[in-house]
Amino acid sequence: MYYPISALLIECIILSVVKDKDSYGYEISQTVKLVADIRESTLYPILRKLENNGFLTVYSKEYQGRTRKYYSITSLGREQLEFLKKEWTIYRDTIDNIIIGVMRADGGKSE
Amino acid sequence: MNREEYMAGLRKYLKRLPKKDYENAIQYFNEYFEDAGRENEEKVIKELGTPKQAASDILNNLLEEQVITKENSQINEKNTIHNKGLFNAIWITCLVLFAAPIGLPILICLFVLIFVAVVLILVFAFVVCIIGLVFANVGGRLLICGISMLSSSVAGGIVLIGCSLFSTGIIILIGFLMVYLCRLVGFGITRLTQRIVKRQR
Numbered sequence: 001m002y003y004p005i006s007a008l009l010i011e012c013i014i015l016s017v018v019k020d021k022d023s024y025g026y027e028i029s030q031t032v033k034l035v036a037d038i039r040e041s042t043l044y045p046i047l048r049k050l051e052n053n054g055f056l057t058v059y060s061k062e063y064q065g066r067t068r069k070y071y072s073i074t075s076l077g078r079e080q081l082e083f084l085k086k087e088w089t090i091y092r093d094t095i096d097n098i099i100i101g102v103m104r105a106d107g108g109k110s111e
Numbered sequence: 112m113n114r115e116e117y118m119a120g121l122r123k124y125l126k127r128l129p130k131k132d133y134e135n136a137i138q139y140f141n142e143y144f145e146d147a148g149r150e151n152e153e154k155v156i157k158e159l160g161t162p163k164q165a166a167s168d169i170l171n172n173l174l175e176e177q178v179i180t181k182e183n184s185q186i187n188e189k190n191t192i193h194n195k196g197l198f199n200a201i202w203i204t205c206l207v208l209f210a211a212p213i214g215l216p217i218l219i220c221l222f223v224l225i226f227v228a229v230v231l232i233l234v235f236a237f238v239v240c241i242i243g244l245v246f247a248n249v250g251g252r253l254l255i256c257g258i259s260m261l262s263s264s265v266a267g268g269i270v271l272i273g274c275s276l277f278s279t280g281i282i283i284l285i286g287f288l289m290v291y292l293c294r295l296v297g298f299g300i301t302r303l304t305q306r307i308v309k310r311q312r
Contacts, residue, residue: 024142041166041169044169046176048176049176066145069142
């Protein structure tokens with residue numbers, strides 16, 4: 001993707017990925033990489049931050065003879081996701097409107 | 112470089128993290144390799160960059176997101192803080208009481224010593240400044256005398272001018288010495304305060 005993506009938006013994406021079904025590091029990372037050119041060294045700290053803030057909980061589960069860490073969304077995480085989604089919608093719509101040309105700042109009225 | 116070598120490198124560079132964070136990170140990247148599969152090993156390594164680069168990225172990002180746990184985990188603190196806090200308070204009170212007869216005079220001595228040192232440095236600087244002024248005064252006068260004397264006695268005039276240049280040189284020398292001294296004192300004071308602050312932490 002050409003546009004850089006902010007860490008907050010990545011938080012929004014991660015929370016969306018685990019919103020309906022718990023997921024693990026690699027899977028989350030693959031989804032994030034669909035839109036963001038991001039390295040694991042950046043993604044991992046963001047996951048840790050979400051965990052530390054109480055938006056995600058982590059548990060280990062057996063998978064093919066080894067343990068795998070699964071991330072699960074908390075109720076606090078759902079609240080945060082709602083907030084981030086609302087902010088994203090406003091952001092997206094504003095940019096869309098500016099690009100289409102139906103929105104201008106009041107001070108800059110064209111003649 | 113294969114996965115094992117890569118992880119060994121990552122371990123080496125992430126050693127600086129607290130144990131819990133270190134294990135967490137290593138487990139995450141181990142799992143990541145597992146889930147990516149053997150066939151994607153090279154791709155993953157290429158994506159991550161050198162172990163050194165990846166580790167420094169991880170450290171920086173963890174610091175930025177402020178998610179590095181403090182050495183004492185919160186659970187431990189919660190369980191022991193009440194007992195330990197009270198015990199520590201009694202212990203410290205006893206120590207202070209017993210140490211007061213010796214500690215107090217030492218403390219006062221230390222303050223006096225520091226005060227004397229500061230006064231000495233100030234006096235020294237003052238004296239050096241006075242010496243500089245005297246030399247400047249003498250130098251200036253000598254220069255004027257020398258120039259006016261040139262008409263009557265060339266040799267005498269040159270000697271006087273030489274003397275004035277000599278004193279000017281000494282002033283410059285003292286100036287440099289003072290700048291150096293100021294820097295040294297300033298540096299010493301900052302180092303001392305840094306040390307005290309560090310110890311208090």
